[in-house]
Amino acid sequence: MDEVVIRVRGLRNQFGRHVVHDGLDLDVRRGEILxxxxxxxxxxxxxxxxxxxxMHPSAGSIQMLGTEMVSASEAEKEAIxxxxxxxxxxxALFSSLTVRENVEVPLARAADLDPGTRxxxxxxxxALSGLPWNAGEKYPAELSGGMRKRAGLARALARDPEIVFxxxxxxxxxxxxxxxxxxxxxxxxxxxxxxxxLVTHDxxxxxxxxxxxxxxxxxxxxxxxxxxxxxxxxxxxVREYFCGxxxxxxxxxxxxxxxxxxxxxxx
Amino acid sequence: xxxMTTLSGPERADRLTDGHPRQAIALRGTSALxxxxxxxxxLRAWTAAAPAxxxxxxxDRIDTSIAWAIVQAKTRIxxxxxxxxxxxxxxxxxxxxxxxxxxxxxxxxxxxxPRGLVPWLTHVGGSVAGGVASAGMFMSVLGxxxxxxxxxxxxxxxxxxxxxxxxxxxxxxxxxxxxxLMAFLIGVVLAFQGAAQLQQFGAEIFVVDLIAxxxxxxxxxxxxxxxxxGRTASAFTAAIGSMKMRQEIDAxxxxxxxxGHALIxxxxxxxxxxxxxxxxxxxxxxxxxxxxxxxxxxxxxxxRFIIRLIEGTAxxxxxxxxxxxxxxxxxxxxxxxEAGLRVGSTAxxxxxxxSAAVVAAIFSVIxxxxxxxxxxxxxxx
Numbered sequence: 001m002d003e004v005v006i007r008v009r010g011l012r013n014q015f016g017r018h019v020v021h022d023g024l025d026l027d028v029r030r031g032e033i034l035x036x037x038x039x040x041x042x043x044x045x046x047x048x049x050x051x052x053x054x055m056h057p058s059a060g061s062i063q064m065l066g067t068e069m070v071s072a073s074e075a076e077k078e079a080i081x082x083x084x085x086x087x088x089x090x091x092a093l094f095s096s097l098t099v100r101e102n103v104e105v106p107l108a109r110a111a112d113l114d115p116g117t118r119x120x121x122x123x124x125x126x127a128l129s130g131l132p133w134n135a136g137e138k139y140p141a142e143l144s145g146g147m148r149k150r151a152g153l154a155r156a157l158a159r160d161p162e163i164v165f166x167x168x169x170x171x172x173x174x175x176x177x178x179x180x181x182x183x184x185x186x187x188x189x190x191x192x193x194x195x196x197x198l199v200t201h202d203x204x205x206x207x208x209x210x211x212x213x214x215x216x217x218x219x220x221x222x223x224x225x226x227x228x229x230x231x232x233x234x235x236x237x238v239r240e241y242f243c244g245x246x247x248x249x250x251x252x253x254x255x256x257x258x259x260x261x262x263x264x265x266x267x
Numbered sequence: 268x269x270x271m272t273t274l275s276g277p278e279r280a281d282r283l284t285d286g287h288p289r290q291a292i293a294l295r296g297t298s299a300l301x302x303x304x305x306x307x308x309x310l311r312a313w314t315a316a317a318p319a320x321x322x323x324x325x326x327d328r329i330d331t332s333i334a335w336a337i338v339q340a341k342t343r344i345x346x347x348x349x350x351x352x353x354x355x356x357x358x359x360x361x362x363x364x365x366x367x368x369x370x371x372x373x374x375x376x377x378x379x380x381p382r383g384l385v386p387w388l389t390h391v392g393g394s395v396a397g398g399v400a401s402a403g404m405f406m407s408v409l410g411x412x413x414x415x416x417x418x419x420x421x422x423x424x425x426x427x428x429x430x431x432x433x434x435x436x437x438x439x440x441x442x443x444x445x446x447x448l449m450a451f452l453i454g455v456v457l458a459f460q461g462a463a464q465l466q467q468f469g470a471e472i473f474v475v476d477l478i479a480x481x482x483x484x485x486x487x488x489x490x491x492x493x494x495x496x497g498r499t500a501s502a503f504t505a506a507i508g509s510m511k512m513r514q515e516i517d518a519x520x521x522x523x524x525x526x527g528h529a530l531i532x533x534x535x536x537x538x539x540x541x542x543x544x545x546x547x548x549x550x551x552x553x554x555x556x557x558x559x560x561x562x563x564x565x566x567x568x569x570x571r572f573i574i575r576l577i578e579g580t581a582x583x584x585x586x587x588x589x590x591x592x593x594x595x596x597x598x599x600x601x602x603x604x605e606a607g608l609r610v611g612s613t614a615x616x617x618x619x620x621x622s623a624a625v626v627a628a629i630f631s632v633i634x635x636x637x638x639x640x641x642x643x644x645x646x647x648x
Contacts, residue, residue, distance in 0.1 A: 095614065096615060110301065111303055113303060117336075120335075121303075123372050124372055125331075127372030133375045134377075140613075157331075160299060160330035160332065187366075191366035192363060
């Protein structure tokens with residue numbers, strides 16, 4: 001459980017004169033769900049984009065599954081692509097394809113499956129993400145926000161990646177939909193041994209789904225650790241975030257799910 | 268007897284042997300999506316006639332696609348009354364199999380699509396109704412423009428003068444180079460082609476009439492309107508459509524700002540004011556191009572050209588040309604704005620409506636021009 005699948009060292013990102021990250025270090029371990037939190041503009045999404053290889057950092061090193069992403073060649077990046085999946089904030093589904101065709105896109109690139117198998121497998125991934133059968137034939141514009149997110153997850157999971165990146169998975173969902181999504185992430189991560197890198201604002205998601213939390217502040221990862229340890233950290237933003245009224249509500253025993261034993265408690 | 272088929276991760280294809288008559292397969296090591304086609308080929312051939320078995324004792328890891336194929340085959344064979352055993356699944360492999368078995372989709376039987384004459388008629392009827400509805404949309408945007416314009420006359424404070432000037436710059440001033448160049452070249456082409464024909468009869472001087480009448484009456488304003496339709500109708504649709512997409516128009520309405528006053532009147536009015544001016548510029552540029560070519564090709568000096576132009580071409584040709592401009596402007600503007608208002612919530616619909624607006628605007632300009640020609644012919648202008 002202690003194998004590090006993503007190792008970020010000395011990451012620096014700068015847009016013009018605006019420094020977003022400076023000397024950022026972060027480790028993600030295999031099989032864990034890591035929640036990345038931070039105020040607006042602390043570069044959570046930038047960090048995700050850097051690790052997923054969508055953006056070139058100004059300096060630093062990012063090792064993912066043994067590949068140095070910053071200096072990786074095209075071929076190396078192509079080799080790593082099926083091992084990771086990214087779910088974008090609003091699903092980022094291709095609007096001209098149905099949901100099933102969206103999920104088939106990565107499958108078609110992975111192996112040469114006959115159309116029947118591909119469609120069946122895509123339909124299965126859609127069901128795995130908790131969508132009803134008939135959602136497969138719909139276009140993204142016909143789906144609600146929550147269903148689009150699930151469809152985005154189905155596409156991210158299409159090739160059975162080892163790591164999935166989720167950008168604000170529960171933003172814009174109603175509390176029931178958000179709770180169901182948290183549960184889905186947790187179940188899939190457990191069942192499939194997925195490593196999840198989750199960027200969120202949602203305290204409920206942190207409490208319901210995450211094993212470990214990384215707090216971005218002051219241009220670096222200020223603290224990492226299990227949620228219980230967070231309120232003790234002596235930093236104004238962290239204290240306000242984890243001890244504010246919303247955090248208390250999220251931590252309330254009435255809403256807390258069964259404690260995930262064995263997966264946290266390192267530290 | 269060794270009828271056990273082996274399928275293992277890295278060296279799959281070469282280690283496959285046929286699995287009949289005992290239907291069995293063993294997976295070794297890691298199996299993932301790339302192994303699926305080979306596995307599917309085996310599982311598909313299996314029937315409920317003989318017991319089937321998948322041995323996972325030596326499998327370290329399978330992914331969901333492999334598990335899906337196994338569970339699917341199991342369901343198929345068991346439904347047909349056969350036996351299907353999954354042996355030796357432990358740890359992570361068993362967990363994935365359980366998860367997959369639980370998540371297997373249940374197909375919903377869709378009602379068959381109706382066929383025959385009635386659906387075809389429905390489709391045709393739908394298209395006709397759609398055409399009528401879009402004509403209605405055109406009329407409603409035109410009506411909105413006219414009423415808001417009239418309201419601006421009564422209550423001048425509602426009128427967006429700054430927006431009007433800014434759109435005039437976009438629609439008019441910035442289009443001058445392309446319109447002038449196009450008309451100049453058309454003049455050149457007309458003089459060149461006309462000269463070649465008229466020289467045969469020794470009637471070179473009539474090239475002036477040819478150029479003047481065709482440019483002033485028809486081509487100057489028609490081609491200007493077509494260029495403007497391509498340039499401006501698309502810009503109107505894109506601008507209004509992206510505002511619609513981002514709910515800016517809804518926001519305006521909640522703030523008590525009327526989209527007709529804020530968006531539609533300044534745009535269409537700017538076009539109505541600018542298109543005649545652009546048409547005039549096109550006329551002048553076309554005559555200059557034609558005159559230049561007549562001088563170079565036929566030796567008709569600019570002075571002779573001007574004299575012949577004044578003698579031979581009635582001023583009514585210019586008015587007949589320019590009177591069409593405001594009508595073309597309203598067509599282009601209303602079609603552009605109307606298409607923008609019909610944009611839905613997706614980027615795709617924005618692109619579709621933009622190109623539809625350009626096609627519709629150009630088509631309607633040409634149609635209107637044809638109607639004008641017939642009209643002027645009938646009234647003898």
